[in-house]
């Protein structure tokens with residue numbers, strides 16, 4: 309039923325129009341560090357920078373091109389119309405093989421990039437012409453070396469308007485609405501096939517009440533956040549597994565399980581191998597009015613024997629243990645590794661509400677965390693017997709209970725093996741969903757969007 313989701317959609321649109329006021333509490337220190345690297349510089353004097361690698365990360369929401377260099381590079385960029393193109397002039401760069409080969413990496417399904425041409429434009433300047441499939445809003449910025457990465461020039465191509473993103477959310481919500489409709493249709497066939505008045509009168513009151521309840525299915529929305537992605541692999545196991553792949557695989561299993569529940573639906577903050585800044589993960593959960601935010605990770609530690617699952621909630625002040633602090637730093641560094649353009653982020657930061665009380669959020673997060681931890685304890689060793697607390701940027705939505713699950717230690721060879729095992733991933737997803745259901749059984753969500761349908 310099309311009309312059934314309208315009320316909800318209006319709410320979401322209102323949410324989108326409040327985008328500017330969306331709270332982003334991800335670390336300002338991170339933003340400052342990125343700000344310094346966002347200014348083009350003249351590069352290292354006396355040494356021409358060399359392109360070591362050129363990578364392409366297409367995703368439904370934006371496409372990213374990353375050039376990795378041995379030094380900072382000076383660049384200029386401008387757009388051309390008819391047809392749409394983005395031109396990047398790189399100073400002191402030769403059209404080396406690593407750069408020219410990027411043309412071969414363009415995938416036909418890339419939503420934004422049609423083709424890339426690289427050639428010498430004039431002495432000392434190599435020009436990269438990105439032929440676009442649609443009008444884009446480009447974000448071009450540099451990143452300083454971080455972890456295993458060197459200097460990088462990042463070219464992000466976003467859709468020219470928010471419309472594409474809005475559409476994506478509407479599809480997610482519409483799908484959920486349809487699910488309620490079909491559940492109702494199955495349980496109340498009399499509506500599709502009008503019954504005689506006498507029959508209606510004789511219908512037991514209980515049935516009417518039941519049908520009434522189903523008209524107001526309160527959909528519980530769970531935002532599932534697969535940690536890391538794209539340029540940011542997360543932790544890397546001894547056998548070479550990437551945390552970002554394992555988290556996405558578990559997140560998809562979680563989504564499938566949650567979507568099977570009568571009163572629940574899941575939303576994936578990312579559904580592909582691409583980078584998503586930490587604050588954007590939180591923003592997305594808020595835009596779909598999530599009742600719960602679950603970030604999925606796989607731990608790493610310097611000592612390979614470290615083992616077990618952990619569940620985290622946000623800490624009010626500092627982390628509860630030094631290890632938790634260490635881990636929070638490692639996870640929060642994702643923005644520095646994957647790269648955030650501070651120009652975009654700043655819009656949000658300007659409107660940051662600093663003194664929001666998160667006490668209630670943390671209290672709910674500890675409860676849901678405990679329920680989930682208890683279930684995971686049935687299938688894996690626990691790293692700590694209680695929900696830990698740390699300053700993860702991704703847990704800072706002021707109004708959504710949020711937990712971060714370190715599913716196991718990817719740095720432990722035995723646990724790395726299990727994390728790659730599909731049956732084990734299913735078991736893990738099952739345990740997490742059972743814990744979530746247990747929490748919501750005891751703590752039903754408020755009636756905020758009780759009227760998922762508009763009858």
Ligand SMILES: [Zn+2]
Nearest residue numbers: 535542605606
């Ligand atoms: Zn992680």
